[in-house]
Amino acid sequence: MKELITFNQETKVFHLTNGRISYLMEIDNAGVLNHVYFGKAIRQYHGNLSYPRMDRGFSGNLPDTTDRTYSRDTIPQEFSSNGSMDYRLPATVIRQADGNCSAAFLFKDFRIELGKPRLEGLPATFVDNDDEAQTLIITLEDNEANVEIDLLYSIYRDYDIIARSTQVRNVGYQYINLEKIASLQLDFVAKDFDSICLPGAHANERHIERQSVGYGIQTFESRRGTSSHQMNSFLALVDKTTDEFQGDAYGFNFVYSGNHSFEVEKDQLAQIRLLVGINDDNFSWELVSGKSFQTPEVLMTYSDKGLNGMSQAFHGIIRDRLVRSKYKYQERPILVNNWEATYFDFDEAKLRPIVDEAKNLGVEMFVLDDGWYGHRNNDTSSLGDWHIDKEKFPNGLKGFADYVHAQGLKFGIWLEPEMISIDSELYREHPDYLMSVPGRKPSPSRSQFILDMGRREVRDNIFKQLDNLFAGGYIDYVKWDMNRHISDVYSLGLSFERQGETLHRYILGVYDLLECITTAYPDILFEGCSGGGGRFDAGWAYYMPQSWASDNTDAVARLMIQYGTSLAYPISTMTSHVSAVPNHQTGRITSLATRAHIAMSGVFGYELDLTKMSDDEKAAVKSQVKGYKTIRRLVQYGDFYRLKSPAQGNEVAWQFVSKDKTEVLLFTTKLLSEAQPKFTQTKLVAIDPDKTYQCLDLVETGVVDQKVGYFDSIYATQPIQTGDIISGDELMNLGIYNPIVRQDFATQLYYFKSN
Numbered sequence: 001m002k003e004l005i006t007f008n009q010e011t012k013v014f015h016l017t018n019g020r021i022s023y024l025m026e027i028d029n030a031g032v033l034n035h036v037y038f039g040k041a042i043r044q045y046h047g048n049l050s051y052p053r054m055d056r057g058f059s060g061n062l063p064d065t066t067d068r069t070y071s072r073d074t075i076p077q078e079f080s081s082n083g084s085m086d087y088r089l090p091a092t093v094i095r096q097a098d099g100n101c102s103a104a105f106l107f108k109d110f111r112i113e114l115g116k117p118r119l120e121g122l123p124a125t126f127v128d129n130d131d132e133a134q135t136l137i138i139t140l141e142d143n144e145a146n147v148e149i150d151l152l153y154s155i156y157r158d159y160d161i162i163a164r165s166t167q168v169r170n171v172g173y174q175y176i177n178l179e180k181i182a183s184l185q186l187d188f189v190a191k192d193f194d195s196i197c198l199p200g201a202h203a204n205e206r207h208i209e210r211q212s213v214g215y216g217i218q219t220f221e222s223r224r225g226t227s228s229h230q231m232n233s234f235l236a237l238v239d240k241t242t243d244e245f246q247g248d249a250y251g252f253n254f255v256y257s258g259n260h261s262f263e264v265e266k267d268q269l270a271q272i273r274l275l276v277g278i279n280d281d282n283f284s285w286e287l288v289s290g291k292s293f294q295t296p297e298v299l300m301t302y303s304d305k306g307l308n309g310m311s312q313a314f315h316g317i318i319r320d321r322l323v324r325s326k327y328k329y330q331e332r333p334i335l336v337n338n339w340e341a342t343y344f345d346f347d348e349a350k351l352r353p354i355v356d357e358a359k360n361l362g363v364e365m366f367v368l369d370d371g372w373y374g375h376r377n378n379d380t381s382s383l384g385d386w387h388i389d390k391e392k393f394p395n396g397l398k399g400f401a402d403y404v405h406a407q408g409l410k411f412g413i414w415l416e417p418e419m420i421s422i423d424s425e426l427y428r429e430h431p432d433y434l435m436s437v438p439g440r441k442p443s444p445s446r447s448q449f450i451l452d453m454g455r456r457e458v459r460d461n462i463f464k465q466l467d468n469l470f471a472g473g474y475i476d477y478v479k480w481d482m483n484r485h486i487s488d489v490y491s492l493g494l495s496f497e498r499q500g501e502t503l504h505r506y507i508l509g510v511y512d513l514l515e516c517i518t519t520a521y522p523d524i525l526f527e528g529c530s531g532g533g534g535r536f537d538a539g540w541a542y543y544m545p546q547s548w549a550s551d552n553t554d555a556v557a558r559l560m561i562q563y564g565t566s567l568a569y570p571i572s573t574m575t576s577h578v579s580a581v582p583n584h585q586t587g588r589i590t591s592l593a594t595r596a597h598i599a600m601s602g603v604f605g606y607e608l609d610l611t612k613m614s615d616d617e618k619a620a621v622k623s624q625v626k627g628y629k630t631i632r633r634l635v636q637y638g639d640f641y642r643l644k645s646p647a648q649g650n651e652v653a654w655q656f657v658s659k660d661k662t663e664v665l666l667f668t669t670k671l672l673s674e675a676q677p678k679f680t681q682t683k684l685v686a687i688d689p690d691k692t693y694q695c696l697d698l699v700e701t702g703v704v705d706q707k708v709g710y711f712d713s714i715y716a717t718q719p720i721q722t723g724d725i726i727s728g729d730e731l732m733n734l735g736i737y738n739p740i741v742r743q744d745f746a747t748q749l750y751y752f753k754s755n
């Protein structure tokens with residue numbers, strides 16, 4: 001077995017490489033662990049290309065030396081600390097019992113392990129066998145501070161991923177307080193970067209924002225208690241010329257669902273420092289003697305093949321080595337969800353016809369959304385009371401589930417387990433479960449409040465309720481929602497000195513509950529949700545193989561949201577539904593084909609009242625459902641390539657290719673129609689140049705259908721006809737002319753197969 005990690009005793013260099021990427025570190029003559037390189041693989045590093053030394057004014061030196069060319073303020077390091085004569089951002093701030101916050105870490109020792117250790121209580125990538133990865137654990141120490149830090153680096157053999165995290169140990173006799181602890185530090189020299197982040201808002205998540213990295217500090221963060229709609233827990237640093245297909249791209253994906261921060265600092269020498277970790281806002285952690293703290297992990301990747309290369313590394317590792325559900329490689333059921341069909345206004349009698357229609361159209365699962373429990377007729381009550389509303393469901397939940405099952409459909413429900421309404425039995429019995437600051441009135445958001453999930457008794461109560469619900473065995477799917485962010489941060493379970501632990505303990509508590517529930521009920525398919533895509537993060541994927549990407553179901557808005565989401569997350573995690581027009585969030589009208597094509601580029605379903613559709617529309621839905629079943633495996637588990645970005649022009653395109661390159665699905669659209677359009681082309685990528693591909697009968701599979709909807713006027717020739725045979729090199733080098741359609745947001749899905 002080839003070593004993935006080596007240490008050269010002479011040069012004191014650590015080298016992590018899988019033959020495609022390399023990561024190099026060096027212990028310098030002062031004992032400081034320097035960062036040397038991260039990027040394309042180096043076969044052998046001879047140790048002669050170290051960072052130069054120079055006497056820089058106002059960058060001080062090590063104690064007890066006269067060497068003025070050595071300053072921690074300039075050298076690239078693996079782990080910086082407060083008070084170590086490094087004025088750049090520290091990776092850690094540790095307050096000692098006497099109040100001082102200084103530390104300066106030096107190399108102590110290291111070990112190399114086969115495989116990858118689990119991180120206690122935290123989601124993390126894993127290995128199926130120890131051959132797949134190796135882990136380097138470097139221990140740093142500060143004797144005055146009586147603290148040891150383990151830096152963990154796991155490199156995978158078959159994925160271009162290094163997983164990094166940090167463990168802090170109090171090896172002294174007195175307590176210490178962690179005030180900041182990064183999971184990753186990465187220093188770059190001589191790099192002129194753009195950053196790419198995924199900001200957004202509720203119903204407007206994960207837009208691509210690319211900007212120049214300038215002098216000073218820029219932070220991409222969440223302080224809302226969750227990974228948030230507002231700034232996703234992902235960041236890329238790329239060269240100015242990097243695009244989807246070429247150029248250096250460094251990607252960072254934080255495996256954590258709480259407050260995060262990605263800090264980017266450009267220093268006095270135009271060097272870049274990146275720190276990723278739990279946000280230090282409202283964070284502190286008391287470590288008594290002998291105790292340790294483990295940070296969540298960050299997945300980092302490097303690609304010289306631009307953003308698609310970076311994304312594919314994340315798609316692979318998340319799909320294969322982070323998602324654990326038994327559904328990870330299964331084709332996910334096509335569902336209909338009643339939220340936008342009925343909102344809170346439903347009972348069993350009203351839902352049954354939707355179930356019947358779903359059956360007729362080939363839909364595979366019915367999901368009962370918010371409003372089935374307690375006495376919840378609007379969003380002001382009953383959160384915390386997870387038992388059926390008998391007025392709406394006289395036969396109980398099981399009675400309705402039996403009906404759905406009898407139609408041959410699976411049955412799913414919506415839950416929001418981390419929440420409490422004032423108007424609830426749970427609040428009447430346990431008002432103290434609601435997170436609030438003693439003596440202050442807590443702030444409502446969507447008329448609801450947060451349960452203090454850091455407390456065991458609170459989790460136990462919720463676990464018992466969910467256990468009762470699931471034990472009947474008639475629930476096949478759960479949509480786990482969270483419809484507000486955390487405020488009034490205070491835990492009755494913690495002493496006053498430890499209040500800074502509340503938010504992280506909340507997340508650890510939620511992870512603990514998820515671990516218990518998903519272990520007890522492995523047959524339930526769980527879908528994450530937080531007011532749409534407010535908790536679309538890698539940590540969540542460990543417990544739930546898919547997540548609702550956004551409450552915005554408008555096809556055009558979804559085009560942007562799904563494009564952005566794909567930068568960091570695989571398509572199999574991204575759920576996407578066809579809803580009614582005018583769209584409930586934007587008022588926009590798009591054709592049924594457009595809505596379906598965009599939703600079919602994710603984990604597919606419907607979110608409308610199927611009984612209210614015309615016969616023509618129902619026929620189209622039937623054909624879409626049939627078509628999606630044909631392409632489902634390809635979409636959910638094929639390789640995904642972004643071709644044309646909505647951020648860059650009037651056209652958007654993406655493509656799915658099966659691993660054996662025999663199946664290809666191409667999605668194209670022109671956003672705004674033009675009266676005198678230029679002819680444009682879309683070139684496919686990464687297919688087999690020597691294979692011939694046939695364009696399949698798209699109408700029959702429901703894959704291209706411009707006829708249903710308000711538009712039916714193609715006034716130019718269609719460039720590709722069903723049955724056409726085209727070779728791979730033609731598709732990649734000549735490309736397909738995009739059709740001219742007199743309609744905004746007209747979309748096409750081309751399905752090619754070769755023998």
Ligand code: GLA
Nearest residue numbers: 339369370529530531532551
């Ligand atoms: C959130 C979800 C929606 C729906 C509602 C119900 O907003 O994202 O899909 O489930 O809650 O209240």
